[in-house]
Amino acid sequence: xxxxxxxxxxxxxxxxVVESGSFTRAGERVHLSQSTVSQHLRRLxxxxxxxxxxxxxxxxxxxESGTRLLGHARRLLTLMEEAVAExxxxxxxxxxxxxxxxxxxADLLTPLLGAFxxxxxxxxxxxxxGLSNMLWQQFSAGSYxxxxxxxxxxxxxxxxxxxxxxxxxxxxDTPTFEREPLPLVVFPVGGLYRDEMIHALESSGRxxxxxxxxxxxxxIRAAVASGLGVSLLPARLARADHRSLTPAQGxxxxxxxxxxxxxxxxxxxxxxxxxxxxxxxxxxxxQAEPRP
Numbered sequence: 259x260x261x262x263x264x265x266x267x268x269x270x271x272x273x274x275v276v277e278s279g280s281f282t283r284a285g286e287r288v289h290l291s292q293s294t295v296s297q298h299l300r301r302l303x304x305x306x307x308x309x310x311x312x313x314x315x316x317x318x319x320x321x322e323s324g325t326r327l328l329g330h331a332r333r334l335l336t337l338m339e340e341a342v343a344e345x346x347x348x349x350x351x352x353x354x355x356x357x358x359x360x361x362x363x364a365d366l367l368t369p370l371l372g373a374f375x376x377x378x379x380x381x382x383x384x385x386x387x388g389l390s391n392m393l394w395q396q397f398s399a400g401s402y403x404x405x406x407x408x409x410x411x412x413x414x415x416x417x418x419x420x421x422x423x424x425x426x427x428x429x430x431d432t433p434t435f436e437r438e439p440l441p442l443v444v445f446p447v448g449g450l451y452r453d454e455m456i457h458a459l460e461s462s463g464r465x466x467x468x469x470x471x472x473x474x475x476x477x478i479r480a481a482v483a484s485g486l487g488v489s490l491l492p493a494r495l496a497r498a499d500h501r502s503l504t505p506a507q508g509x510x511x512x513x514x515x516x517x518x519x520x521x522x523x524x525x526x527x528x529x530x531x532x533x534x535x536x537x538x539x540x541x542x543x544x545q546a547e548p549r550p
Contacts, residue, residue: 264305266338269331271298272310276328277400277522279317287400332524340526353382354529357393357405359517360475361495362543370539374532381528389473391448397520403529404521406536408450416518418537420544423514424454425493426503432485435507441469441487443478450515455490458512494543517544 274284275295285292303310310324320328339352358367371383386393390407394414397405408422428435440459444452459466469487472478475495482489483499490512496502503509517540521533 264331264334265302266335268298268302268305269335271295272302272324273328273331273335274400275299275311275318276320276324279319279399281318283399329524336524336526352526352528353384354404354532355384355386355402356532357386357388357397357402357407359390359393359406359408360387361492362387362406366539366543370535374535377531378528389445389449391450400522402522403525404519404533404536406517406519406540408515409518410450411514411516413516414518414520416520417533418540419516419518420540421514422517422544423493424451424490424512425496426455426488426509427482427491427496427500428488428503429483429485430499430501431483433501434485434487435503435509439465439467442466443470443472443481443487443489444468445478446471446473451490454512454515458490458510462508462510464508 270288271284271290271294274287275281278284278287281292281295281299285295288295290298299311306323306327308323309321310327312319312321312324367385371385375381375383386396386402390409393402393405394407394409396402397407411421426435434441442455444455446452456466470478470481472481478489478491479495479497479500481487482491483497488503488509492515493502505511519533519536519540521529525533
């Protein structure tokens with residue numbers, strides 16, 4: 259009996275289910291109905307004569323056989339994608355989905371993406387920004403090929419990581435750090451800077467209140483400069499109209515956070531190329547001296 263030839267369509271559905279953790283999300287990723295994805299998985303299991311997925315829990319996970327197949331499936335799909343890309347060079351080069359924190363959008367990122375797009379003129383770039391916890395959840399669900407996230411040091415291991423020193427920032431012209439309770443300028447609930455700031459103040463027994471909240475980094479920095487309150491941000495984001503607060507004013511030095519680059523396994527060469535360019539950019543940004 260000859261060994262069965264693996265159908266790439268079935269493998270694609272298999273990888274989508276594993277990476278997203280559910281048949282519903284997998285169907286959305288491969289643009290098929292949930293029932294079609296389920297049929298693909300049953301056909302693949304029948305071909306191989308082995309159960310590939312454990313469907314008994316809340317999330318779908320691989321069996322021992324499924325885990326062994328997963329690496330092969332990813333490599334096969336990547337090779338096939340690269341083969342098609344080479345044959346159609348100059349026509350279709352695929353898509354890259356990138357998630358980044360807001361402080362890496364605009365001035366920092368767009369020149370890099372512009373140069374990358376010139377090297378891959380038929381490539382589609384899909385870039386999203388947001389809070390790091392949201393970006394990480396979406397990456398874990400398979401929504402991105404590459405993602406930059408802020409985290410506490412050592413939380414997860416990625417392709418590359420950089421320390422992100424923090425600073426307490428106040429207005430230089432209209433400081434608010436002596437007010438009681440202390441007014442805070444914060445990101446929405448779930449923001450890492452917000453959590454670190456409130457935890458530090460609670461630990462020191464300092465009374466505080468939220469005076470301004472926004473999901474926009476531009477808005478947060480402007481609010482601090484305008485005297486709406488104190489905020490905790492990366493030291494490199496301090497502006498000339500900000501004042502950095504120190505233990506002398508009652509604001510403790512906090513451990514640096516970490517910027518981490520994550521990529522999906524077995525990605526095409528174009529994704530590896532973009533990842534390397536992001537590493538060079540982050541090296542330059544993180545090694546630059548923070549503003550006083």
